[in-house]
Amino acid sequence: MSANMGERRGFNIEKWGAPIALVVLLLIAIVVGWPHFHKPQNLINVMRQASYTGIIALSMTFVIISGGIDLSVGSLAAFCASIGVLFMNWLLGNGWSEFWAVVVGGIATSIIVGGVCGAANGILITWGKIVPFIVTLGTMSIFRYLCLQMANAGEFASKSQLFSRFGAASLFQFTVEKHRISLPVPIFTLIILAAILSFLLKNTRYGRYLCAVGSNAKVAQYSAIRVGRVRLWAYVINGLCVGVAATLLAARFNTVSTPNFGLSFEMDAIAAVIIGGTVMAGGRGTVWGTVIGCFMLQIIQNMLNMAGISPYWQGVVKGMVIIVSVYIQKQKQ
Amino acid sequence: MTEEIIRIGQLDKSFSGVPVLKNINLSIYRGEILGIIGENGAGKSTLMKILAGIYYPQTAGDIFLNGVRAEITNPIEARRLGISLVPQEFNLIRDLPVYNNIFLGSELMKYGITLDKAAMRRRTVELLAELGVTLSPDEQIENLSAAQKQMVEISKALAFHSQVLIMDEPTTMLTHYEIDILFRLVRKLRKNGLTIVYISHKLKEVKELTDRVVVLRDGEIVHDGPTSEVTTLQMAQKMVGRDLSSLFPPKNASVENETVFEVKDLSVPGVLRNVSFQLRRGEILGLAGLVGAGRTEVAETILGLRRKSGGEIRVNGATVSIMEPRNAVRKGISYLSEDRQGSGIITSFSVAQNTTLVSLPKYSNRLFHRIDKRSERRQVDSYIQEFHVKTESQEKRLENLSGGNQQKISLAKSIDTTPDILIIDEPTRGVDVSAKHEIYVFINKLVRENRISCVMISSELEEIIGMCNRVVVMREGTVTGELEGDAISEENIMAMATGAAEEKPA
Numbered sequence: 001m002s003a004n005m006g007e008r009r010g011f012n013i014e015k016w017g018a019p020i021a022l023v024v025l026l027l028i029a030i031v032v033g034w035p036h037f038h039k040p041q042n043l044i045n046v047m048r049q050a051s052y053t054g055i056i057a058l059s060m061t062f063v064i065i066s067g068g069i070d071l072s073v074g075s076l077a078a079f080c081a082s083i084g085v086l087f088m089n090w091l092l093g094n095g096w097s098e099f100w101a102v103v104v105g106g107i108a109t110s111i112i113v114g115g116v117c118g119a120a121n122g123i124l125i126t127w128g129k130i131v132p133f134i135v136t137l138g139t140m141s142i143f144r145y146l147c148l149q150m151a152n153a154g155e156f157a158s159k160s161q162l163f164s165r166f167g168a169a170s171l172f173q174f175t176v177e178k179h180r181i182s183l184p185v186p187i188f189t190l191i192i193l194a195a196i197l198s199f200l201l202k203n204t205r206y207g208r209y210l211c212a213v214g215s216n217a218k219v220a221q222y223s224a225i226r227v228g229r230v231r232l233w234a235y236v237i238n239g240l241c242v243g244v245a246a247t248l249l250a251a252r253f254n255t256v257s258t259p260n261f262g263l264s265f266e267m268d269a270i271a272a273v274i275i276g277g278t279v280m281a282g283g284r285g286t287v288w289g290t291v292i293g294c295f296m297l298q299i300i301q302n303m304l305n306m307a308g309i310s311p312y313w314q315g316v317v318k319g320m321v322i323i324v325s326v327y328i329q330k331q332k333q
Numbered sequence: 334m335t336e337e338i339i340r341i342g343q344l345d346k347s348f349s350g351v352p353v354l355k356n357i358n359l360s361i362y363r364g365e366i367l368g369i370i371g372e373n374g375a376g377k378s379t380l381m382k383i384l385a386g387i388y389y390p391q392t393a394g395d396i397f398l399n400g401v402r403a404e405i406t407n408p409i410e411a412r413r414l415g416i417s418l419v420p421q422e423f424n425l426i427r428d429l430p431v432y433n434n435i436f437l438g439s440e441l442m443k444y445g446i447t448l449d450k451a452a453m454r455r456r457t458v459e460l461l462a463e464l465g466v467t468l469s470p471d472e473q474i475e476n477l478s479a480a481q482k483q484m485v486e487i488s489k490a491l492a493f494h495s496q497v498l499i500m501d502e503p504t505t506m507l508t509h510y511e512i513d514i515l516f517r518l519v520r521k522l523r524k525n526g527l528t529i530v531y532i533s534h535k536l537k538e539v540k541e542l543t544d545r546v547v548v549l550r551d552g553e554i555v556h557d558g559p560t561s562e563v564t565t566l567q568m569a570q571k572m573v574g575r576d577l578s579s580l581f582p583p584k585n586a587s588v589e590n591e592t593v594f595e596v597k598d599l600s601v602p603g604v605l606r607n608v609s610f611q612l613r614r615g616e617i618l619g620l621a622g623l624v625g626a627g628r629t630e631v632a633e634t635i636l637g638l639r640r641k642s643g644g645e646i647r648v649n650g651a652t653v654s655i656m657e658p659r660n661a662v663r664k665g666i667s668y669l670s671e672d673r674q675g676s677g678i679i680t681s682f683s684v685a686q687n688t689t690l691v692s693l694p695k696y697s698n699r700l701f702h703r704i705d706k707r708s709e710r711r712q713v714d715s716y717i718q719e720f721h722v723k724t725e726s727q728e729k730r731l732e733n734l735s736g737g738n739q740q741k742i743s744l745a746k747s748i749d750t751t752p753d754i755l756i757i758d759e760p761t762r763g764v765d766v767s768a769k770h771e772i773y774v775f776i777n778k779l780v781r782e783n784r785i786s787c788v789m790i791s792s793e794l795e796e797i798i799g800m801c802n803r804v805v806v807m808r809e810g811t812v813t814g815e816l817e818g819d820a821i822s823e824e825n826i827m828a829m830a831t832g833a834a835e836e837k838p839a
Contacts, residue, residue, distance in 0.1 A: 054772035167753050212690060215679045221638070222668070222676040223690045223746070224658040281682055 007186075017328065018277050018292040022299075029299050033306040040176045044184065044304070050298035051186040052249045054264050054291060057272035058190070058197050059234075059241035061290045064273050065258070066234040067214040067282030068125065068132035073242050073269055075143035076117050077262030080243045081148045081168075081250035084110030085156045092159050103162045111243035117143065118239015121234035140266070146260040157255040167251025186248045190291065193241065198287035210234060216280030271318070272297055275325045297321070336363040337400070338496060338528055339384070339416075344394030346379055353379050356553045357394070361497065366519065366529045368543030368560060370536065372572055372765035375549040376734050378421075378534050381499045384530075385418035386411035409438075417490035421502040421763075423482050425474045432457040433471040435489045447740040462487040464518055471766065479624055480511035487518070490526075498522065499530040504538060505763060508623040508792055510831060518544055534765060536565040537795070550574055573767050580770055581799035588802055589614040592650070593786050594666075594754045599644035604630050606811040607644070612754065612786045617776070619801035619821075620790040622830045627810040628790045630669055632756045636661045636668055648754070662691060667752035669744055671759040671790070677743045678731050685727040687742050716745040721771060731787045732799065737768030744772065755779065758790040773800060776836040794823050806830050 030038045037043075058074050096102055105272045117139070124135045150156075158164065170182035201207035209230045212220040221227050245265075248318035250256050276293030278285025300321060304314045339361040346354040354376045361367055371377045376521050382388045384396070386405040396403050398414055411418070425434045432453045441456070443449040449692045457470035466484045474482065483503060490498055500519075504512045519529055533539050539546055540560060548556035548571040556563070556571045563571075569580075594612040599605055605627050612618050620628045633639045635646055637655040637752060646654045648664050655661045661668070670677040678687050689696055689709050696709045720741040724734055731739050740761070747755065757776065759767045777800070779785045791797050797804055804816045806829035814829035816822075 200701075203703050203706075205697045205704060208686065208690075208693060208704065211686075212682065214680055215681050216676075218676045219679050219690075222636075222658060222670055224662045225690075226657070226659065283679075 018275065018296075020144055020287045021275075021325075022292045022296055025296055025299055029303040032303050036306055037303065040181050044187070046298050046302045047267070047295065048184045048185045049302075050294040051184075051190040052245050054190045054272065054294035055186070055193055055241050055245040055248070056155060056238075057276075057290045058193055058287055059238040059275070060269040061273050061278050061285050061287055062197065062210060062234045062249045063132075063238050063284055064270070064278050064280065065210055065214045066231050067217065068231065068234065069136065070118075070121065070132065070235065070238055071136040071266045071269070072117075072121060072139040072143055073238065074262040075140045075147070076114060076239065076242045076263035077246040077249070077265055078147045078256065078258055079143040080110040080114045080246035081115065081256045081261055081281050082156050082258060082302050083113045083149060084243075084247050085158045085250055085256050086150075088163060089156075089159045094120050097306040098160060098162060102160055102333055103166055105159070106158075107166075107247045108161060110247035111240055114239040114241070114243025114246065114254040116239070118235045118237070118242065119232065121239070122235030125235065126228035126232050130327060144258075147256075147261075151256075151258040155257045157248070160254075164254035165244050165255060166249065186252075189244060189248065190294075194246070194287050194291050197237075201287055203245055206230070206233065211284055215284070268297060270296075271322045274322060277329065279329075280326070336781040337361070338363045338398070340393045340397040340400075341380075341384075342397070343397070344380075346376075346382070346383060346388065346390040347392045349818045350690040352392075353552050354391075356382075357552075359547060359554065359557070361528060363496075363522060363528055364526055365545060366523055366531055367544045368535070368539040368546040369530060369532045369549065370546060370568060370572055371549035372534075372767065374765075375572070377549055379534070380549070381418060381501060381530065381532060384411065384416055384497075384623075385499060386416075387418075408661055412439075415494060415495070415496035416499065417495040418499045419483075419486045419490050419501065419503060421481075421505060423486060425482055425485060427475040428473065430459075430471045430473055431468060431477075431485055431488075434474055434485055435460065435492050437489075437578075439493065439732065451458065455561065456492065457488065460492060461542065463491075464488060465521070476699050476758060478511075480508075480514065483507065483511075483515065484518075489523075495527065497528045497530065499532070501532045502763070503531070504533065504535060506624070508625075509827060510623060512538070535761075536568045539568065548572055566616060570768055580766070580773065582774050584800070584802055585615055585617070585777065585780050587781075588616045592789075593648070595647040595650075596631070597645050597647065599631065599634055599646070601630065601634055601639050601810075602642050604636060604639070604810055605641075608807070608810075609644075610805045610812065610815075612788060612827055614786050615780055615784050616785045617780055617800055619787055619797040619804035620788055620807065621794070621797050621804050621826050622807035624792060625809075626807040628807055629758055630810070631807075632668055632758055632788075632790065634813050635666065635756065636748075662750050662752075665751075665753035667691070667747045667750050667755050669747040669755070669757040669760060673736075673739060673743055673762070673763065678739055678746070680732040680739075681730055683728045683730055684717070684722070684724055684734070684742055685709060687731055688713045688716055688745045690751060691746055692751075695750075695833060710751065713745075716742075716749075720745060720775065735765075737764040740764050740768065740772065744766050744775070748785075752785065754786050754788070756788045756790070759792065760789065761791075763791070776800070794826055797821070797826065798823065808832055 007277050011214055059068060084106040087109040088102050091102050091105060120133055124130055125132050169185045171185065171188050173180060173182040209225050212225060213230045217227050272293035273290050274280060275296055276289030279291060297318060300312055300317060304317060337360050341357055341359045344354060345352065346358040357380060371376050379388065383391055384405065386408045389406045396405060405413060405414065435457050436453045440454045441449040449751045461468050464484055464487060468481060498688045503515060507515060523529060531543055544564065546560045546568065547554055548568065550572060591612045591614045593614045597609050600606040608631055630639065634641050635655045637660060646655060653664050674680060697704045710727060717724065722741050724738065724740050731742060756825050761772055776787060780787055789801060798821050801821065804821050805812055805824060806814045806826055808830055816825055
């Protein structure tokens with residue numbers, strides 16, 4: 001009796017908390033970053049920067065809803081990008097002429113490597129029955145040092161010019177206040193993937209099972225759900241998204257610097273998921289919340305940049321935002 | 334017997350403006366066993382939680398302890414005042430030994446810094462001896478039976494010179510035999526001058542044990558008088574507030590001879606030995622026995638949740654291979670778990686999401702397995718109406734529903750796969766009388782009209798006797814006997830369940 005009154009009386013923080021926080025943050029940023037922050041070009045830049053870790057955060061949402069975690073995403077991104085670039089260079093060095101097919105081959109390689117490595121994480125977790133934290137802590141190290149070993153801790157520079165054109169590509173040119181604006185591919189990819197994953201989570205059997213497994217794995221098991229498979233797929237999807245993000249970022253620089261590529265992406269992705277309102281213990285969350293979480297983190301960074309605050313302080317602020325957002329979530333429970 | 338130890342005067346309690354207790358006036362006398370009964374949601378637990386300091390403050394009214402007005406602000410304060418609560422769900426830490434659990438949060442200290450383990454052990458031995466329980470203070474909680482855990486809970490409550498012991502549904506997890514032990518203990522405690530408040534659904538127990546009975550309905554006291562002056566039927570009527578016809582619907586008389594389901598020589602090392610039984614179409618077959626006899630394990634093995642070492646399972650005469658619950662569902666077998674919150678329902682899921690959790694493939698198309706939410710909604714609505722589930726909407730999370738309504742949803746979930754064989758494990762555990770009645774009627778209807786065959790596992794003999802056409806009794810992982818028709822009686826079942834039948838020559 002008592003609980004439902006609370007439900008009806010209060011508005012739904014879970015649903016509206018993140019969007020409201022985003023609007024408040026935008027207003028603050030406009031003031032602090034006056035007169036540059038609200039310019040379309042800056043906003044597009046903010047969104048572009050947010051989209052690389054954002055794509056990873058989308059699928060991280062799935063992993064966290066399943067009751068797990070994936071710490072290996074940053075290293076895996078470096079690994080996927082390295083293999084992708086190496087494959088393109090190998091094609092170009094073996095008689096293939098510079099053509100879109102080569103770029104598509106590189107992109108596909110990155111994504112496939114991501115999916116396979118994600119599956120490896122998932123198999124160790126489900127069949128090996130090792131907790132996700134430990135498995136992905138291990139693979140985080142493995143993927144990173146494989147890259148460093150291959151590159152001798154250096155870079156893999158892409159020999160393809162088309163790849164870097166892909167990295168800078170934009171869609172949908174339009175004009176706002178005499179500025180020519182277009183939507184960079186990463187932002188476009190983020191939005192498309194968010195729409196797909198959100199549909200998967202909310203409207204399909206898999207999404208329902210994912211929440212069930214994350215809420216109470218035993219009930220799920222008794223309810224004839226294949227708990228292991230549901231979990232495994234979350235890691236595979238995550239690996240695929242890491243591959244997508246890695247190839248977009250590699251194309252942007254047209255090179256992969258193995259010590260730095262994707263560094264601390266796991267932290268940013270997890271932070272975005274949590275700020276977006278997904279429950280760390282698993283069981284429920286939203287994909288669009290995560291998108292908002294990514295944008296918020298990036299807006300904070302951009303705003304502090306404009307205010308001339310050092311990047312070190314920015315890290316401190318980011319940490320505080322994560323803690324405060326979880327604290328607010330806790331209060332409503 | 335007339336010395337008043339607690340007096341509650343004009344007490345009100347509301348949650349978010351919804352009154353849960355209204356104008357409660359109640360005296361509790363030293364050395365009595367007071368039974369408090371009422372349906373789920375009647376306010377029994379709320380009242381007791383106020384006395385135990387868990388809910389503070391009350392909205393209005395006063396509590397007097399030995400004639401002095403008391404503010405019971407938290408459980409530690411309640412304990413200091415001599416009021417202890419034995420909660421319905423065990424509140425013990427599995428990995429700690431008995432003595433540590435008893436003193437959890439109020440550890441005895443040496444020199445104010447180190448734990449005085451020796452003293453705690455000594456006191457634990459004393460307490461357990463007082464209760465007449467033989468149990469090592471160093472035993473881990475996880476190795477204890479439900480009854481032993483209950484004893485530890487009681488020791489915990491008594492460790493600090495209690496005057497009033499409140500027991501909230503203490504027999505839910507206990508078998509018949511263990512309940513007897515508990516009752517002896519409670520009577521012994523009364524003799525030692527303790528006052529006991531006994532909250533229960535089980536009217537027979539209240540009738541047997543208590544001196545006085547108070548009936549709560551919708552937050553008000555509707556009856557207060559000596560137990561000897563009311564029958565269990567009168568108690569039930571006062572609880573429900575209406576006339577109760579028979580609790581059990583008439584049994585299905587037209588059981589067919591056709592065997593739809595058969596278990597043959599089912600064995601699981603250390604758990605089950607050569608368990609065999611047959612189930613006929615339209616039959617309700619009871620699986621009786623003490624807790625730990627292996628009844629739930631039989632169900633889990635059938636579902637593929639436990640690996641069997643031998644034996645077979647036959648559906649309609651054909652041997653089937655079931656490796657995981659999914660296979661069982663496809664063969665038309667459905668299971669209602671005894672552990673509602675642990676393996677039956679997801680409390681953070683909505684009514685609709687829970688109902689269709691097993692049967693979801695029915696509602697999703699081939700492409701992407703997209704869920705057809707409209708047909709889902711329609712089906713769930715029909716269950717809500719059929720079961721009289723009290724909920725404002727399908728979107729409501731199950732954690733906000735009462736136990737009885739949760740159980741109805743759990744049952745709806747089990748039958749939404751349209752099974753031929755339904756295995757229900759403790760179908761009315763923690764459910765009030767009217768919900769119980771509704772569940773019985775519904776199961777009966779399934780058997781009569783839908784020609785479903787049902788295996789009913791239950792520790793409530795009344796239920797087994799009232800519902801089943803045939804009963805298989807288990808003890809220590811094996812079948813010890815089978816009863817049919819008029820032979821289904823409490824005496825016969827208990828004899829087989831405890832092994833008494835084997836001892837005397839037939």
